[in-house]
Amino acid sequence: MPVISVCSPKGGVGKTTLTSNLAYTFARAGTKVITIDFDPQNALRLYFGIPLSEEGGFIEKIESNGDWTTAALNVGKNLYMLPFGHSTQEDRLKLDSLLMQPNYFKDYQAALFCNPDVLVIADFPPGFSQALKAMADVTDVSVIPLLADAASIALFSQIENEELLEGPFNNGSGYFVVLNEVDNRIKINREIQEFAASNFGDRLLGMIHTDTSVIEAAAQQQAISDFNRNSSAGFDIEIIARKLATILGFDVKQDTIVMQRNPNQKR
Amino acid sequence: MIGLLKVLFILVVFVPLTLFTIISPMNAHDQYIFGLVMIGCVVVANHASKKHFVSMMMILVSVVMSTRYMYFRTTQTLEFHSWIELILGWVLFLAEIYVYIILLLSSFQMSWSLRRPVVPMPDDVSTWPTVDVYIPTYNEPLQIVADTVLAAQCLEYPKDKLNIYILDDGRRKEFAAFATEAGVGYITRTDNAHAKAGNLNHAMTMTNGELITVFDCDFICTKIFLQATVGALIKDPKLALIQTPHHFYTPDPIERNLYLGRDIPSEGELFYGPVQRGNDNWNATFFCGSCAVIRRAALDETNGFAVETVTEDAHTALRLQRKGWKTAYLDKVLAGGLATERTILHVIQRNRWARGMIQIFRLDNPLFGRGLSFPQRLCYLSAMMYFFVAIPTVIFMILPLVYLYFGLSVVHGSAALLFAYAMPHLFFSLYVSSRITGRYRYSFWGMIYDILLSFHLVIPTLVVFFSPHKGKFNVTDKGGTIDKAYFDAHAVKPHLFAAFFMLFGIIFGAVKYFLPQYFEVQLSATVLNICWATFNLILITAAICVARETPNKRQRQRLSLESPVLVYQASGIVSRSTLRDLSMTGCRIDNVINGDLDLDEDPITDLEITTEHGTFCVPVNNVGKRDDYLRFSFTEVSVNTHREIVRLLFSRADTWERPMHKPDNILVSFFTVLACIHDSLMHNRHKERQDIKKVEDQSLDLEKFEQQLENIGEDRKEA
Numbered sequence A: 001m002p003v004i005s006v007c008s009p010k011g012g013v014g015k016t017t018l019t020s021n022l023a024y025t026f027a028r029a030g031t032k033v034i035t036i037d038f039d040p041q042n043a044l045r046l047y048f049g050i051p052l053s054e055e056g057g058f059i060e061k062i063e064s065n066g067d068w069t070t071a072a073l074n075v076g077k078n079l080y081m082l083p084f085g086h087s088t089q090e091d092r093l094k095l096d097s098l099l100m101q102p103n104y105f106k107d108y109q110a111a112l113f114c115n116p117d118v119l120v121i122a123d124f125p126p127g128f129s130q131a132l133k134a135m136a137d138v139t140d141v142s143v144i145p146l147l148a149d150a151a152s153i154a155l156f157s158q159i160e161n162e163e164l165l166e167g168p169f170n171n172g173s174g175y176f177v178v179l180n181e182v183d184n185r186i187k188i189n190r191e192i193q194e195f196a197a198s199n200f201g202d203r204l205l206g207m208i209h210t211d212t213s214v215i216e217a218a219a220q221q222q223a224i225s226d227f228n229r230n231s232s233a234g235f236d237i238e239i240i241a242r243k244l245a246t247i248l249g250f251d252v253k254q255d256t257i258v259m260q261r262n263p264n265q266k267r
Numbered sequence B: 001m002i003g004l005l006k007v008l009f010i011l012v013v014f015v016p017l018t019l020f021t022i023i024s025p026m027n028a029h030d031q032y033i034f035g036l037v038m039i040g041c042v043v044v045a046n047h048a049s050k051k052h053f054v055s056m057m058m059i060l061v062s063v064v065m066s067t068r069y070m071y072f073r074t075t076q077t078l079e080f081h082s083w084i085e086l087i088l089g090w091v092l093f094l095a096e097i098y099v100y101i102i103l104l105l106s107s108f109q110m111s112w113s114l115r116r117p118v119v120p121m122p123d124d125v126s127t128w129p130t131v132d133v134y135i136p137t138y139n140e141p142l143q144i145v146a147d148t149v150l151a152a153q154c155l156e157y158p159k160d161k162l163n164i165y166i167l168d169d170g171r172r173k174e175f176a177a178f179a180t181e182a183g184v185g186y187i188t189r190t191d192n193a194h195a196k197a198g199n200l201n202h203a204m205t206m207t208n209g210e211l212i213t214v215f216d217c218d219f220i221c222t223k224i225f226l227q228a229t230v231g232a233l234i235k236d237p238k239l240a241l242i243q244t245p246h247h248f249y250t251p252d253p254i255e256r257n258l259y260l261g262r263d264i265p266s267e268g269e270l271f272y273g274p275v276q277r278g279n280d281n282w283n284a285t286f287f288c289g290s291c292a293v294i295r296r297a298a299l300d301e302t303n304g305f306a307v308e309t310v311t312e313d314a315h316t317a318l319r320l321q322r323k324g325w326k327t328a329y330l331d332k333v334l335a336g337g338l339a340t341e342r343t344i345l346h347v348i349q350r351n352r353w354a355r356g357m358i359q360i361f362r363l364d365n366p367l368f369g370r371g372l373s374f375p376q377r378l379c380y381l382s383a384m385m386y387f388f389v390a391i392p393t394v395i396f397m398i399l400p401l402v403y404l405y406f407g408l409s410v411v412h413g414s415a416a417l418l419f420a421y422a423m424p425h426l427f428f429s430l431y432v433s434s435r436i437t438g439r440y441r442y443s444f445w446g447m448i449y450d451i452l453l454s455f456h457l458v459i460p461t462l463v464v465f466f467s468p469h470k471g472k473f474n475v476t477d478k479g480g481t482i483d484k485a486y487f488d489a490h491a492v493k494p495h496l497f498a499a500f501f502m503l504f505g506i507i508f509g510a511v512k513y514f515l516p517q518y519f520e521v522q523l524s525a526t527v528l529n530i531c532w533a534t535f536n537l538i539l540i541t542a543a544i545c546v547a548r549e550t551p552n553k554r555q556r557q558r559l560s561l562e563s564p565v566l567v568y569q570a571s572g573i574v575s576r577s578t579l580r581d582l583s584m585t586g587c588r589i590d591n592v593i594n595g596d597l598d599l600d601e602d603p604i605t606d607l608e609i610t611t612e613h614g615t616f617c618v619p620v621n622n623v624g625k626r627d628d629y630l631r632f633s634f635t636e637v638s639v640n641t642h643r644e645i646v647r648l649l650f651s652r653a654d655t656w657e658r659p660m661h662k663p664d665n666i667l668v669s670f671f672t673v674l675a676c677i678h679d680s681l682m683h684n685r686h687k688e689r690q691d692i693k694k695v696e697d698q699s700l701d702l703e704k705f706e707q708q709l710e711n712i713g714e715d716r717k718e719a
């Protein structure tokens, strides 16, 4: 079961945007995907056309410590989503205490995390969270979006020192940075891109252009490429998806974007 | 042993046989048969084999037959009945001697041609020499010079070993500002002494690169220019200069006004092909003022660039060679420049070349003085002698008229005999050069080039010949545009007069021929002279057509390419598309904008173009919209963006590569000349070409649109 965690020290940097659109991209390319929203704001579902009124989620399973998969929704071909659900302070504390147990996901959510044919993409709240720490055990790749603005530079060293998790990122392929909202028309923005490239080297997975198509697509609860099939941000995310697929050992085809898992590969 | 046999063969068989062939007198009938047999042999040989040996034999036959003709002329035709015939007869004879000498020299020059390979650069970059790139300019617009400078910045060479300088003899503020912005050196001086040569010499005192590269300010180099040339200078420390071809990417007046889009080699291709390669074989490559790399240490020995003549380039090379330095020619087009725009400017430029070369001929004649090998002397002599061509050309134009109008006979003897001797001589000089240089110059075109210049150059040639210290450097204007077709009668005034007299001469001759009862004429001589004059009339008409200036709206190098481009709309929506073509001022991309994205409501403001070398953004105006394409003009081009566009348009290693021309065919070439004249006089080919262009380019083009508006405005003013 391949797992991608999308996390970041800051909010509003495009985690949810990236999670949802990566999921769309993979699903369209023939890979079964489930996205999990670990953010109590419970907003990821809005990217998949789930109505505001539908407030169910895995938080409802906390009480019984049941199988979360029963809360998952099918939101498209190959595409599933597991919302956080409407929660109270008490629910969230209970969740954290559950997640405190070592190997919680492997031991209790095996249905979700032991299916080798489904790609899991998890979206997190900004900064540190218990969920992020618990997921570290099952995560293959962590993807950290950052904005291409001057304030992000302060975060560079923090990320390099792996301070987000208060420990090494995971035992998979480690972390990768995605620089979001790049705009080559702005000089300082270009300089930050150059700085990030030299700073992170191969750990810089890709860049996403500032593109209003992203906002418009979110407003219409669509994939970016459904709103504007030539969207520059949409294309950038597709490139990132291909790179992630390669990192995860998927069978990536040049023209057809088949990202199904390589059947010969045993993980 | 074999060597001895060869010498013996040459002495005992070859030399006597050749001499015998040259001097045996024959009557008209025998000579005619002999000429035809020789022609037959050579034509068969030509078709049988393309080997160099066969070419050499053909050159030999050609030289022998021409020598036979000259011998005949010397011994049998110089008897005259009156002093006026004597003078005119000798004038013609001297002109023929000139042509004969040029034939001998150029046969020698082009018999062995050196195709020099590129010498690769050493792997160890630290051994590469430092290079100063000089871009001299005097009064050319910044728009032209900027491309050249930015292209030089795209040269692939270690940054710390490459310095680029604008040498501005115009002392213009905007040039200094541009140099700072682009990040190149700016050198200027207080006077303009010795024009370009003085400008270069002054710069040499300000910089210290081991090698000096000169690009005239309109020559845009490819990125591999230095890597293709400098290797030779590293490998051979006695090499002072490596010259590359001058390629013009805009049509010169002859191409534009007379070829009208036909595939005919342009004027320079002969010189920058067989001639310079032949020179190179004898270590006699000339410096041509631009697109060359020169060793500073060598220039130090000659006190820099030569300042005594108005063609400092050829003279500098000559002086370097007198000091024992070698020169080389790399026949690989690594830079492209602007041809002269108008016929009159072309004439002015050639006027300078002719004056300069004759100055060198007088002041520093390559036949004399120290330091040159015999072949070097011949190669330099050939180049300088060529520039006297104006005088014999005019003589050949005028002399048939002397017979047609006044019945003066300038060649003694029967027309039949003269024809029998002249025919093989003329045939071979056409036929052999068609084989040897046919891919670089088609038959008859050389005569048209010469005729175009000849009437203008006679007097300057004579003046400079007799007082070689006169002569000022003039800068050739470039990069202008011509908006409307017009006939520049001023540029061809003498040609018009000559053509007029030729036409009447021919008519007069014809009248004499058909009414022999009233006139006392030799019929065969009349026919011969009418043919000669008609041929002249055709060529001079072609030259006159060159002055019919056809419009060349702004020259734009447009490159077809396929690279990703991002389209920014005012709302912030950014879409991906494909760039299809690019020019300095705009581009065209695939129309990928979603149907419901309205370009009027949400206009495109910027494009982001990604190339192998990086990414740049440029603000644009949408100036054309079709279902499949969008066309843009750039509204604001920063120096960095400009450099990237130059890099894309001009800097590729293969930017200036062109396919070879088809081999020459004498008859086809003659009819092509006729067709060019016809089309030029009838204006039609040009119109047709424009119509084709219109179809290709249907989408609205801002620049053309503006031009139209301007034209309309002017028309109104005139009305």
Ligand SMILES: Nc1ncnc2c1ncn2[C@@H]1O[C@H](COP(=O)(O)OP(=O)(O)O)[C@@H](O)[C@H]1O
Residues within 6 Å of the ligand: A008, A010, A011, A012, A013, A014, A015, A016, A017, A018, A180, A181, A182, A208, A209, A210, A211, A212, A214, A215, A218, A233
């Ligand atoms: N590349 C982009 N171009 C334009 N807007 C973007 C881009 N990426 C994200 N946004 C917008 O920024 C806001 C925050 O994005 P979001 O994905 O919710 O961030 P996070 O989940 O990290 O808080 C959203 O309104 C989103 O539409």
Ligand SMILES: [Mg+2]
Residues within 6 Å of the ligand: A012, A015, A016, A017, A039, A043, A124
């Ligand atoms: Mg979020």
